[in-house]
Amino acid sequence: MSSxxxxxxxxxxxxxxxxVPSCGAVLTEWGAEVIKIEHAVSGDPQRGLVQIGRMKVDGSGPNPNIWHGNRGKKSVGLDLANPAGSEVLLELARRSDVFLTSFLPKVRTKLGIDVDDIRAVNPKIVYARGSALGPRGVESTKGGxxxxxxxxxxxxxxxxxxxxxxxxxxxxxxxxGDTISGTNLAxxxxxxLFRRERTGEPSIVDVSLLGSGVWSMGHGIALSNFVGMPFEGVTPGEHGAPTNPLSGLYKTKDGRYISLVxxxxxxFWADVCRxxxxxxxxxxxRFATAESIAANTPEGVRLLREAFATRTLAEWTERLGTLSGPWAPVQDSLQVAAxxxxxxxxYIIDAGGMELVANPVQFDVTAPVPAPAPDFAAQTEEVLLELGYDWDRIIELKSAGAVT
Known part of the structure; x- marks a missing residue:
């Protein structure tokens, strides 16, 4: 069975x-062929991102900042403002199942890549848009x-x-937020695609960063709206649940933390105590009923803090292996890799030269097999040849600046 x-x-x-590129990365791991169109001269601006906070990568080699969202794609350098470049794009659209874009409405119109333009050459194509603030409303034309x-x-x-x-x-x-929103769009x-398979009808698919952000906080927003008060963050060091000592963070002997929920x-009280x-x-x-536990939560938290402070995280990890209630070590982004x-x-896989986090969906209990991210415009000639362009025409397109 295919995965x-x-x-x-x-x-x-x-x-x-x-x-939106992270959406394309998910689709590649689900088996799709994704052809990434990049500006003929500068490429995706993400390629120039080499430093985030204190973390800096060598810009001359593989860059996780570009590999994360572009694994497994084919890169084609194309000038969409050039009529010859636009012609190539429409030829690709004619042979594609999905058109995926992050461009703003005015730019899509200017470049001739809006829904009607693409549907004119391929009426059955699924047109997918990733935006900052959604397709409707007075701010729908704004980026973010x-x-x-x-x-x-x-x-x-x-x-x-x-x-x-x-x-x-x-x-x-x-x-x-990009990665979460990209998975939503995928x-x-x-x-x-399933609807088109069943009915023959294509769809316009919209996902925005704002919509994904609101959805991610959906439970909290619904609760806030219902009771008329906003959520506030918990001050570090405070116990998170005022009526439950078994829902919060506890510090270990070596300065790590364990999360109980x-x-x-x-x-679970008796099992935790043992x-x-x-x-x-x-x-x-004092801890026999929900009411008594709620009333004695401060004392329960104090007792558990003293207990957890007596062993290291490694010792607790072994000891809590048989605990029936949910718990987890608090890990940073380096520790989770181990x-x-x-x-x-x-959940972390080798993409052929770099370890990347796999998309979170697996089929048939099988991890995806990713490929490296492409170098800028690396597959331009390959894709043009597949479209039926001969070498003379490819050289003409390059000379005209339409392709890289």
Whole structure:
């Protein structure tokens, strides 16, 4: 059974930076052929990103900032403002199943790549748009990034920031909202392809950073709207749940943290006590009922903090292996790469020269097999030859600046 359900699907991607290209990366791991159109001279601006915060990569070699969202694609250098370049694009669109773009409405119109333009040469194509703020409303023509539209406007930043903090919390890593939104868009495209297969009707698929940001906070926004108060971040060091000692963070002897999330504390209290060498508290009436646990949460937190401070994370990891309630070590972005469970499920995979995080969907209990990200315009000639262009015509297109 194939673990690449989109084999045979061709996606024509006219996009840059993180959001929409990450959608294309997911589609490649699902089996699609993704042809990435890059500016004939400068390519995707993401290729020039070599430093994020304190992290800097050697710009002369493989760059995770471009590989993450462009694994497995074919890169074609094309000047869409050049009539000959536009001709090549439309020829590719005629032979594609999906047109995927991040370009703003005015630019799409100017370049002749809006829905009607592409559907004129391929009426059955699925047209997919990734935007900052959605396809409707007075701001639909504006651009944005994950920091603005997803993180800040979608309420994640404010909801995570503790009260009294100057400023707001930043996203935990680069392309955070981009990657989440890109996966959402890939799912929408897959659904549209399924609909076309069933009915013959193509769809226009829209996903925005704002919509994804709001969806990511969907539970919290619905609750806030219902009770009339916003979420506020928990001040570091405070216990997260005021009525449940089994839902919060506990510091270990070596300065690491363990996260407990047991939403039914009466069910798990006795088992936790036995695992942390506090068997005498298993039947303590202060923690016998939901009401008594809620009333005695501060004391329960104090006792558990003292207990967890007696062993290292490695010792607790072995000891808590038989604990029935949900818990996890708090890991940073380097530690997670060594997590045995992450490795067992192949959530980090070799893309042929660089380890990348796999997209989160697996088919038939099989990890995707990614390919490296392409060098700029590396497949231009290959793709043009497949379209039927001969070498004389390819040389003409290069001389005219239409292709790289």
């Amino acid at each position: 690449r359900p989109l084999e045979g699907v061709r996606v024509l991607e006219v996009a840059m930076y993180g959001f 990034f994950d920091m603005t539209a997803f993180w800040s406007r979608g309420s994640s930043a404010a909801s995570l920031t503790p009260p009294g903090t100057e400023g707001v919390m930043n996203p935990p890593g680069p392309a955070y 799912g929408g495209i897959a659904a549209a 047991m939403l039914q504390p009466t069910r 695992h942390v060498d506090l068997p005498e508290l298993a039947d303590d009436p 997590d045995p469970q992450v490795r067992a499920n192949e």
